Amino acid sequence: MKERxxxxxxxxxxxxxxxxxxxxxxxxLPLNIYIPKSMVEKHGTKYLLQFDEENGIITxxxxxxxxx
Numbered sequence: 001m002k003e004r005x006x007x008x009x010x011x012x013x014x015x016x017x018x019x020x021x022x023x024x025x026x027x028x029l030p031l032n033i034y035i036p037k038s039m040v041e042k043h044g045t046k047y048l049l050q051f052d053e054e055n056g057i058i059t060x061x062x063x064x065x066x067x068x
Contacts, residue, residue: 001052005063006030008045029060 008027015022027035029047043062050059 001050003048003050006047006049008035008040008047031058033058033060035060 006029008029010025010027012023012025015024025037027037027040029035029049035047039062046063048061048063050061051057052059
């Protein structure tokens with residue numbers, strides 16, 4: 001099992017529809033895994049990514065940040 005600490009990227013997208021431009025934001029991890037905004041607000045931006053090579057399972061867990 002491989003493990004690594006990853007940080008979420010905040011991306012801003014633009015879409016044009018009926019001559020209007022709409023902007024939206026979304027959050028992704030490496031491997032283009034989408035993370036809901038509510039999860040980012042609740043747990044923060046650092047996560048532990050675990051990849052089980054035998055079964056092909058990816059597990060994402062929030063890192064518990066210690067408060068000083």
